[in-house]
Amino acid sequence: MCPSRGWSPTSRFPKKIYPRFSRDSMGQHSDPRKGHNGNQLETEANADLSPELGMIFNEQDQDVRDVGYQKHAFNLLISNRLGYHRDVPDTRDSKCAKKTYPPDLPMASIVICFYNEAFSALLRTVHSVLDRTPAQLLHEIILVDDNSELDDLKKDLDGYMQENLSKKVKLVRNKQREGLIRGRMVGASHATGDVLVFLDSHCEVNEMWLQPLLAPIKENPRTVVCPVIDIISADTLIYSSSPVVRGGFNWGLHFKWDPVPLAELGGPEGFSAPFRSPTMAGGLFAMDREYFNMLGQYDSGMDIWGGENLEISFRIWMCGGSLLIVPCSRVGHIFRKRRPYGSPGGHDTMAHNSLRLAHVWMDEYKDQYFALRPELRNRDFGDIRERLALRRRLNCKSFKWYLDNIYPEMQVSGPNAKPQPPVFMNKGQKRPKILQRGRLINMQTNRCLVAQGHPSQKGGLVVAKECDYNDSEQVWSYNEEHELILSNLLCLDMSETRSSDPPRLMKCHGSGGSQQWVFGKSNRLYQVSVGQCLKLVDPMSRKGYVSMAICDGSPSQQWHLEN
Structure with missing residues (x-):
């Protein structure tokens, strides 16, 4: 399905796209031609009301949303309504805004490899770079289409680029699917800027994002840098700040986030200073182009995706470089519900790539991996002679040196295990602030939403019954995380996979999504994870069953939280 790309009837590919809703859906007209900073709906899109952009008003909206989650x-639906430009909150530490950078920073080639990406997400990634990057630092943006199958990524993308994008944006199309690893190598081979900056195709860069990455590379070309990766919600596309953490891994060779050791944060700049990271997440980083080539680029024997981030991280540290996370550079990333596409032939590319990584770089410590994955000991992993020769040519250190000097917190099983040194731990999360308490009343029937059984019954249904103002178990709390909590016990929850299921009471998980509810216009109670509104099934029935439905604003969908 080709997603809707804009709301303006005057241009097929408008440069700026703003949300627009019909009179039927929102009760009033809005003008999509308002200026960038004056558009009310766009302002709401970046505030707490942004989840309302996901309301499903008709069957076409439902199709767009369903296909979007599937593909x-x-x-x-929200991505298309947001369009290709939006403001995002500045999530940097206050000290970052006061920092200055050399005027003669190197120029950057931004490499974005994509495969079957959503058109709106891809274009928002590109425009965020164009909108927030000084022209004198942006040498080019190289888009690498890894043989995508979606129609709108072919002629539509060509047409949009020709009509709307700077000549600095270039498109390279792979004739067959190469995967992220080799796709990035293709992009790097076309780049001519001083520094390569790799981004995923569903990102939005923040204010002053590039200068903090380029400055350490100018100072030392063997420094590889990563921004702090902020969170863009897969359900709401709300952009939110990420905590300051660093990259690590476990012996299953899976990347993980770790707290930052106190020793890394002890300088006068505190949380705004770059700090060492044992590994990178892999999606977003910057590296001197000549150093990238000299260090061996990526292992071209790896397939599609998986393990390449650990491989390049080990190689950087063991072969004379350094890897830093730069807190003053922030880039938002959509953390998708799952990886929406597989590998050709269904091959386990993560296992294949991890085997190559283990046999080339981990020396005797590869046994730690095989202790967890004994079935992989005899699996073929291809020819690694060229990568072993690269390691010898670069005179790289041992993996023991890496563990001792870069990641001493890593636990090794057996008699040589070392205790972990103290690490910086974030303080426990504060409980969300309660915004309102009261009875949740269906305005058509004047009945209250209550537990069908007891409000402490996990998985129990909710129904609309006669209000009893002496019954404290009918009282809901609505907090700043958009959770509805009955009797201070359980949260109103929706299945994210089966929107036909009725809402239930479940333990509050604090992760939004299935427990995120928004009081919208026309008294609608909108559920973020399914994009639908709460409805009383049959106002004439005393059973009071409720369900989710397309947000049509009918009387049975009108709810009020009464103090």
């Missing part, structure tokens, strides 16, 4: 694993 892209995030909310395509």
